[in-house]
Amino acid sequence: MGAFTESQEALVTSSYETFKQNASDLSVLFYTFILEKAPGAKNLFSFLKDSDGVPKDNPNLKAHAAKVFELVVDSAVQLRTKGAVVIADANLGPVHVQKGVTDAHFVVVKEALLKTVKEATGAKWSDELSNAWEVAYDELAAAIKKAMG
Known part of the structure; x- marks a missing residue:
């Protein structure tokens, strides 16, 4: 993988700003997409476990979605500035181990x-925007997996 560029970082951070403008609805959409693909994942999230579908106004759901997106954005920044992702x-x-991820x-x-992000x-x-998020996410996922042992 080549170095994460300033342009890639800018794509991730600017699209994250767009996400934040409609974070409530997009957070619900994010978990809806997860459950469409993996209905069993519902049990991994305390705020989804006892609900029917994805609750619309759950502050924990929105906070968790924001955390996921913020971690990816932070990873993009770290990739450009340090060339690697370190989880704080x-x-x-x-x-993630405890939840059985x-x-x-x-x-x-x-x-x-x-x-x-595409919806937001x-x-x-664009392909370039998608690729920037993918690289940042993949590096974050690799760092989390490493921390999982």
Whole structure:
């Protein structure tokens, strides 16, 4: 993989700003995409476990979605500035282990993330934008998996 460019970082950060403008609806969409692909993943999220479908106004759902997107954006920044992703939150690995997260879950979340960004950005969506998010997400996922042991 070549170096993560300033242009790639800018694509991720600017599209994240677009996501934040409609974060509530897009957070619901993000988890809807996850459950469409992997209905069993519902049990991995405390805020989805006892609900029928994806709850619309759950602050925990929105906070978790925001955290996922923020981590990917932070990864994009780290990739450009340091060339690698380092996870600041020491609990991230153990929490994913405790929940029973597998490689397949990371794939589903990546797909849902990209679909959500595509929805958020509309006409601005491009292969270059998709690729920037993919690289940042893949590096984040690799760092989390490493922290999982």
